[in-house]
Amino acid sequence: MFAKVSRFVGEVKGELRKANWPWEADPKVKGFKKYKELTDSTVVVLIATILLAGFVSAWDFICTYVLNFITSFGH
Numbered sequence: 050m051f052a053k054v055s056r057f058v059g060e061v062k063g064e065l066r067k068a069n070w071p072w073e074a075d076p077k078v079k080g081f082k083k084y085k086e087l088t089d090s091t092v093v094v095l096i097a098t099i100l101l102a103g104f105v106s107a108w109d110f111i112c113t114y115v116l117n118f119i120t121s122f123g124h
Contacts, residue, residue: 071087081088 073083
């Protein structure tokens with residue numbers, strides 16, 4: 050069992066070394082400049098999430114208004 054776990058951990062380490070990490074690999078780059086790609090991607094995701102939430106909220110409001118208007122004829 051320990052051999053399987055050890056082999057698994059070794060394979061995970063090997064795959065993680067192959068990964069393209071979203072920060073600068075150059076040790077000369079310091080501070081927030083090192084994480085420029087990461088911060089840019091985070092900002093894009095946040096903006097997209099806010100826009101999607103606004104779109105869904107607007108459609109929810111419109112559908113609710115339309116359904117309330119249609120069902121008001123039954124009263």
